[in-house]
Amino acid sequence: MPQPASQRARTPQPLFFQTPDQRTALARERFFEEGIRPSGLVAEAVLQSWLRCCSARQQPRDAVSFEPVSRSRVHASLSRNRQLLQAGNSELGHMEAALGGTDCRVLLTDAQGVIIHATDLPQAHDQPLLRAASRVGVNIAESHIGTSAPGIVVRTGEASSVAGGEHFHQCLHNLYCAAAPIHDIHGQLAGVLDVSVEGGRFPFDAAAVVGTYATTIENRLLQLQSTGQLLLHFQASPTFLDTPLEALAGISPQGRVLWLNGAGRRLTGCHMEDAPTVDSVFGTSIERLMDLHRQKRIQTLRLPNGLGVWIKGRLSGGDGADFNHAVAVEGLPAPSPGPQDHAHKAHTAATAGAVVDAPAAVVLAPSPATRATLVDHSQRLIEVTLAECGGNIAKAARALGVSRGMLYRRLQKSASQHAPASTLGEAQSGDASA
Incomplete structure (x- = not known):
């Protein structure tokens, strides 16, 4: 005996559908025609967007215009x-x-x-x-x-x-x-x-x-927005450095963590509420992190949360000068041998496909010559290079890989703050004799 039409209308619809398009069609029917929230049939982000569009009085049958803005x-x-x-x-x-x-x-x-x-x-x-x-x-x-x-x-x-x-x-x-x-x-x-x-x-x-x-x-x-900062690259595996999986952090001259990318926040567990200190996030001092840049090699570090990471650093000047390559200038203090050599060899082996053990302890060793701020560190590179070049601005600029104008500005700023006025004049006269 056939069912009455009223009973057939109340027959439940199937709960499962074979294709995503069928589920989407059911979601649209429930949402737009029946006013029922179709939870589980479309992503919550899509459903929330539909609700916002309805609140803005958009209609599903409206035409869409792709006209450029002014x-x-x-x-x-x-x-x-x-x-x-x-x-x-x-x-x-x-x-x-x-x-x-x-x-x-x-x-x-x-x-x-x-x-x-x-x-x-x-x-x-x-x-x-x-x-x-x-x-x-x-x-x-x-x-x-x-x-x-x-x-x-x-x-x-x-x-x-x-x-x-x-x-x-x-x-x-x-x-x-x-x-x-x-x-x-x-x-x-x-x-x-x-x-x-x-x-x-x-x-x-x-x-x-x-x-x-x-x-x-x-x-x-x-990285483009991080001039004047110490830029840290780190990860739990050295093979992830210089890839989209690497963690990044920007450090201020005062030793504050200014930003972390997504991988950096996940590794450190830091959510960047109030510009935390490097000691609280990385378990070490700004001096030791500065040594990463000076030594120009990968090292290992134990974070406060117990996770061991491989880490390297790069210093970029506030005026856009990148002094990363300047660490190789003849006359600068050489990195002291020690546990960091093992880290460097391990990184080389890892990139060649060898198995590398996880870092076991902090091996960052502060250099006696390392300054407490990024500004002092870059300034010291300039001073040492200029001394090695006999005060010749042109030679020093070539060695540092920056323009003479930029070097003049750095020296002028330093002279006005710390040095006698004759210092810059002597340097300029040395350049004139080049």
């Missing part, structure tokens, strides 16, 4: 994000080369969601949405185009993926995107890296790919 705003965004573009210059090229065999496009936005870099794919004739969206100056923030991966990252600062029907607007259901944040040294969102494709799902793990490249760009940006 010329003045585009110019301001490009100017304001010069360092971000510089940090991403090579990595964006590498990423686009890696994706060259696909129909994916790479987008880089500023912190407000305005595109400042986009892949040009003239051969992709079947991507009308991406052709319209992938232009410098187009605003793809949530407030303009509804739910999308870059829009969610702009709003939340967390990596996100949005597939097909998870986009709020129905006209965007052919798009699939994955995006990851890029942060600056203040921990604020600096930009968003996104990879998008139209007409089908990614044939690879797009979230992992975009996350790796975003981390690399972020690390480069952090």
Whole structure:
């Protein structure tokens, strides 16, 4: 005997679906037509974005316009994000080369969601949405185009993926995107890296790919913004140094930890509430960390939390001068032999594929000549090099790898603060005789 229509209407729908698209379709039906929260059918970040779009009185059937913002705003965004573009210059090229065999496009936005870099794919004739969206100056923030991966990252600062029907607007259901944040040294969102494709799902793990490249760009940006700081590179394995997996930290001349990247926060357990001291985060003094730069080699360090790490340091001048190479200038004190030699050999073996034991103890040894601040340390390099060159500014500048003008400014500043006025005059006369 057939069931009455009223009973058939109450027949429960199946709880499990075979494809993600079926689950997304059910989520949209429950959310937009029945007003039921479809928890578990779509990611919570997507659901929260739908709620924000509804609160902003957007409608799923609305058309989306990919019109650029004003010329003045585009110019301001490009100017304001010069360092971000510089940090991403090579990595964006590498990423686009890696994706060259696909129909994916790479987008880089500023912190407000305005595109400042986009892949040009003239051969992709079947991507009308991406052709319209992938232009410098187009605003793809949530407030303009509804739910999308870059829009969610702009709003939340967390990596996100949005597939097909998870986009709020129905006209965007052919798009699939994955995006990851890029942060600056203040921990604020600096930009968003996104990879998008139209007409089908990614044939690879797009979230992992975009996350790796975003981390690399972020690390480069952090280093560009860290002039006048001691930059530390460290990791639990030496093979992870100089890779996207390395931990980074910026140290002030006063021995404060100014910033840590994500890997650095995870390794140290420090959440950077109030610019902690190097002693509390790294369990050692600024003098010993300065020795990393002077000795120009990898060493081992036991963190206060008990974790052993491999670590190296680089000093960059506040005016942009990088004195990292200057440690090899003849006449500078040579690194004293000791346990750090074992660390250096172990690192060499590790990079060659050999098994290396984890660091067992702090082997950083302070040099008697190490100064307490970054400023004093770089100034001492200048003074020693200048003495070795007989006071000749031109020779000293070549040895340090900086311009004579920069060296003059450093000497003039030091002379005005510490030295008699005749010191600089003698140095300049020595340069004139070159």
